Amino acid sequence: MEEANARAQVRMARIASHMRAPEGNSMVGLEREPTRARGAAPGFKVAVLGAAGGIGQPLSLLMKMHPLVSTLHLYDVFNTPGVVADLSHTNTSAVVRGFLGNDQLGPALTGMDLVIIPAGVPRKPGMTRDDLFNINAGIVRTLIEGCAKHCPRAFINIISNPVNSTVPIAAEVLKLAGVYDPKRLFGVTTLDVVRANTFVAEVIGVDPKTVDVPVLGGHAGITILPILSQVTPQFTFTDKEVAYLTNRIQNGGTEVVEAKAGTGSATLSMAYAAAEFAQSCLRALQGESGIIECAYVASEVTELPFFATKVRIGREGIEEIFPVGPLNHHEREGIEKLKPELRQSIEKGVNFVHNPPPKKS
CATH class of the missing domain: 3.40.50.720 (NAD(P)-binding Rossmann-like Domain)
Structure with a gap:
């Protein structure tokens, strides 16, 4: 009986160590046993x-x-x-x-x-x-x-x-x-890419998993710029389709907030997109080559210090930041329009660290 109790205590200690509850709420009478991943x-x-x-x-x-x-x-x-x-x-x-x-x-x-x-x-x-x-x-x-x-x-x-x-x-x-x-x-700007791939697939009538739309710029409103001229598989969109897709991709978050009627925002799709990007990071850390994702990173692609574009990720992190590539008139215009807002957001973040706002009493 004593031996059985001892085994039970060991099992319960192992469970407690996995749960890692705060000290004040730990399971009474149990000491955590280190566990091996x-x-x-x-x-x-x-x-x-x-x-x-x-x-x-x-x-x-x-x-x-x-x-x-x-x-x-x-x-x-x-x-x-x-x-x-x-x-x-x-x-x-x-x-x-x-x-x-x-x-x-x-x-x-x-x-x-x-x-x-x-x-x-x-x-x-x-x-x-x-x-x-x-x-x-x-x-x-x-x-x-x-x-x-x-x-x-x-x-x-x-x-x-x-x-x-x-x-x-x-x-x-x-x-x-x-x-x-x-x-x-x-x-992580993967949600913009996931939305772009999904919405474009709906328009051209293919499996979203076969679509790749580069999304450049940033991760809010007009700073989100889908590059529809570089979509895979290659497809020519009408001006009306470009306007519809660009607007929907830029305002995908608002679409979810309105659909949830004030009860929440994009949580499930964001979790999915974050897991997709995390998977790419883990594959790169493992040593797999050719991992390419869009991400918002320190960059010299434009005059802005941060910019979302395609990057190749390896074991040590970003191995290559790709240029924006050939753009049509609409896309070149879109990049110029997003720069002032993105620059302001970047400066706001830098200033927050070096000149933090006073704490409210």
Whole structure:
């Protein structure tokens, strides 16, 4: 009987270590036993920061299912133990552990190969755009400070809006910490590409998986510029189709918000797109060649310091940033129109780090 009880205690300790509940809420009478991640080789370690949110939860599920993920760290300031308990019941090989609150940010990030950041808050009634920016910018700054300290060589995928500003914020924070490597910092604009591929496929009547539409610029409104002249498979669109597709791709987020009637925003499609981009990063880290994605990165393709374009990703990060390629008149005009807004967003992010707004009393 004593031997059976001892075995039961060991099993329960192993379960507790996987759930990694906060100290104050740990399972009574159980000491955590260290567990070994047993994912598929090479077994990359991935952290999702903002894992309990509307994007974070489905994204965490998709990463838990990924065969290249051996250890999955889920971090948030609320409800992480519940998300971890739920995900830990899925019979995939990745070990999932949860971390709650600022005190556990360091352990959540230590040793990570890939960090995905969907953390942030949606705009609420009575909240100005500046209020929203200051909150999300502050969240990203804190999380990137943690990355700089605990996993400076990790690939960092930023989803938190406004991406046009949060990526420059991350870059400045990493520079101040002396660990900035522009090849490893990505603004995830994959949702724009996913939408473009889907909407174009509807127009030309093919499988969306066979369509590839480059999307350049940024990740908000008119800064999102689908390059329909370079679509694969090659297709000639009418002016009316170009206007329809460009408008729908640029305003896809609004379409979802309106369809949800004020109850939410694009969470499932964003989680899907983020997982697609994360998969490309993991494949590149594994050593696979020829991984090409659109992403918002430090760039010299234009005079702007950050710009979304196609990049080739390898084990050390970005290996090549592709030029915009041949554009038609409409697309050249679109790039010139987006530059002032994108420049302003970049400057706003840089200024936030070096001249932070005063805290409200």
